[in-house]
Amino acid sequence: MRRSSGWRGSAMTETATNEVPLGIQLTPLNPEYQRDPFSLLDRVREAGRVIWDEQFGRWLVARFEDVHAILNDRDLLVDPRKANDKSFNAMFRQRLLGEDREPSMLCQDPPAHTRLRGLVSKAFTPRAIERMRPRIEEIANELCDRVEGQERFDLMTAFCQPYPTIVIAEMLGVDPKDQADFKRWTDDSVAAGFDPFASEEVRQRAMRAGEELQAYLRRVIAERRAEPRDDLITAMLRAEENGDFLNDEEVLSMIGLLLAAGNVTTTDLLGNGMKNLLQHPDQAQLLRERPELIENAVEEMLRYEGPVTFSGRIVPDDRVIAGCPMQKGDSITVALGGANYDPRLHKDPHKFDVTREDIDHVAFGGGRRYCLGAPLARLEAQIGVRVLLERFPTMRLAQQELKWKRVPGFRGLEELWVEV
Structure with missing residues (x-):
């Protein structure tokens, strides 16, 4: 069964003098x-502890x-404004932040990150998430009802995409009449x-939306300040620590x-997990016969093909990291997908096994930046996968060639056609 990400292996003594093996292009193109x-x-992992990627000017x-x-090093930074101009992170600076905009919590360093995460954690609690369990199950079944009787449909459009959107909309307290908009x-x-290759038409539509x-x-935030409700927006407005509160822009x-x-x-x-x-099919049938394995199965889905493949850090000063001398402002990209397949940790890492024991992975990151929404994502995945397997016992893939999104650092399907 799953255990926390606290594994420690034997110390490694190799030096980091290698470059990305010739011919490898780690890009969705x-x-x-x-x-x-x-x-x-x-191949990258076995080439050395730290690999220099000349194409993107980063350490891998x-x-x-x-x-x-x-991931657990509290000294490393994430704010892309602190990266060297030649680093990988600088490529996304204008796109993520613009010149004047403050970054979201995801791209902030302490003390700003510490303050925001502390306040938001008081609203986004495991208890609040667990209270949603019955409604999340209803939402999953309602989405299945919509395709009941269809012999073939796109699972991404019918289920995987609307499911988490509806859940978070209800947690936020979005009025049912507004949910379509x-x-x-x-x-x-x-x-x-999330698509650096999006057309100008898509970009303009995104800006308007x-x-x-x-x-x-x-408008909703203003309404909640005037008339609080039992929802996540109200909880964020009420979150307090030593007399400090989130302002409207932070919410x-x-x-x-x-x-x-x-x-x-x-x-x-969900899409990657159901695809796998x-x-x-032997693993799907095993889950139908032994539904108590669902929690373990979701951890294996996260390890085997999680939605995030890379995470970035920025070196705060000249120092040695993983045996490699680095300079202030250097960019480090950690390959979460590569780490989750490390044979030093997992036997037969390329085998998808919902009964795998002692699953350890870094799909949700680690340290002070461990994904705040991990409990909700796990709950949604556990319920969603179980309901889909129960409602569609003969579901099978209806396409041979899979089309993946072209989003750097992420792993997800454009569509997943199934027959039931």
């Missing part, structure tokens, strides 16, 4: 990488012990933000982070 990033990351780390240590605004605004969504949420930023990072990753966790179950 590479068809080989899109088909199977994990085999390419195997893919061994579990080193990835775990870097809320989903459209969310889908359109997130589409361009983002403006409409922000205007709507500002708005946190909602945006939940919608972008939370919805997309949960959608891809359908590609391994």
